[in-house]
């Protein structure tokens with residue numbers, strides 16, 4: 123008994139020290155130096171911070187929204203900021219439209235602050251800041267996200283989409299996420315660099331997976347870590363596109379016909395001062411666009427098949443709309459056809475809202491920032507919790523219900539940020555919407571499908587996904 127007492131006396135303070143380690147280490151010095159009041163919260167264990175709680179809610183319980191709801195219950199709604207420690211850094215979580223707006227729009231106070239900038243490419247648009255970002259972003263948007271590019275993309279992706287759908291129905295039973303990744307990569311490979319060879323696409327698939335894992339990993343770089351492997355993957359992906367780029371230069375020298383793809387477009391484009399992108403800028407941005415666009419679009423396609431199988435009335439209305447444009451054009455659709463489908467655009471928006479591909483986006487504070495009496499300290503990360511907006515009944519009525527008609531009215535200001543916001547809003551948002559819509563057009567007119575496991579559970583990491591990755595039986599109509 124006495125021994126037990128003394129063990130408790132020794133262990134309890136140690137446990138308390140560990141339990142609040144990050145608060146003592148990061149929050150206490152901030153308060154002692156009278157730099158201001160920190161948002162409420164708990165920063166967790168040394169090194170791990172609140173990662174165990176995050177995994178508890180996202181992975182074990184399968185109730186991702188309770189990660190934030192638990193904070194709301196404990197600390198109140200307050201100003202929508204909570205302090206924590208995630209992914210190896212002291213972090214402020216921002217979860218109301220006004221707090222998120224502050225972070226995404228005040229570029230001089232918040233920057234990307236990548237832990238390992240080589241992994242996203244030092245000259246890519248996601249890595250550069252200020253005027254350099256505006257310049258590269260302008261060129262990239264022209265090349266992938268504006269009507270001229272979208273017209274070209276619509277035509278280029280269709281043969282890949284129709285071939286993929288045919289092969290799905292030949293096999294009868296498929297896993298949609300796996301197949302959506304293949305068709306998305308085939309479309310990206312073709313439009314980005316005229317790559318059609320299957321083994322090159324398979325290699326790219328593996329390399330992109332490696333890079334994405336590295337982006338989500340702890341920032342520790344030595345052999346055996348995810349980050350180390352990811353950096354190798356990035357170098358290999360760059361090498362594939364460098365080879366293509368060199369071929370283009372030789373072709374340019376021999377004045378033969380240029381290819382009509384993104385690589386060529388980025389090589390030729392000039393900024394306002396008349397300057398072209400350097401070779402490295404072209405390559406960094408191509409790889410970045412693939413990493414940013416590949417999984418996100420594939421996941422959206424997967425959810426499209428899932429929700430349309432679950433909501434036959436929506437599918438019926440969609441079919442009626444697409445039969446009208448199909449009668450006009452036969453097999454192929456144009457960008458203008460797709461843009462004219464008003465109901466489709468609501469369905470696609472609702473699919474992307476429900477998909478919640480990006481739980482949060484991250485910035486780093488470049489100075490101490492005051493917000494409603496609280497401080498966001500310089501050097502801390504800020505996680506803008508986008509998912510919280512899209513699953514919150516305050517902003518979306520019955521938020522977990524799939525209801526394309528909610529888009530008869532626009533979303534409340536600042537509450538719909540699936541593509542982020544401010545100067546770094548997704549540079550491929552129209553591309554993604556288009557890719558999903560084109561696939562839907564050919565799918566709903568030519569095929570019927572049903573879910574093999576309609577009541578399967580959900581997993582939420584690395585992104586929300588039915589546990590069977592949407593297994594379907596599909597046949598041609």
Ligand code: HEM
Pocket residue numbers: 247248259266410411412414415416418419422474479480483484539540541542543545546547548549550551553554
């Ligand atoms: C449903 C599909 C997609 C979703 C949900 C999505 C989501 C997002 C979000 C939330 C951001 C903001 C990141 C931040 O603020 O840190 C972003 C940025 C970005 N996205 Fe997407 N994205 C999608 C598809 C695509 C596609 C298809 C491409 C390329 C073809 C793309 C390229 C980019 C790029 C380059 C940025 C960085 C922009 C910048 O820093 O200026 N995305 N995306």
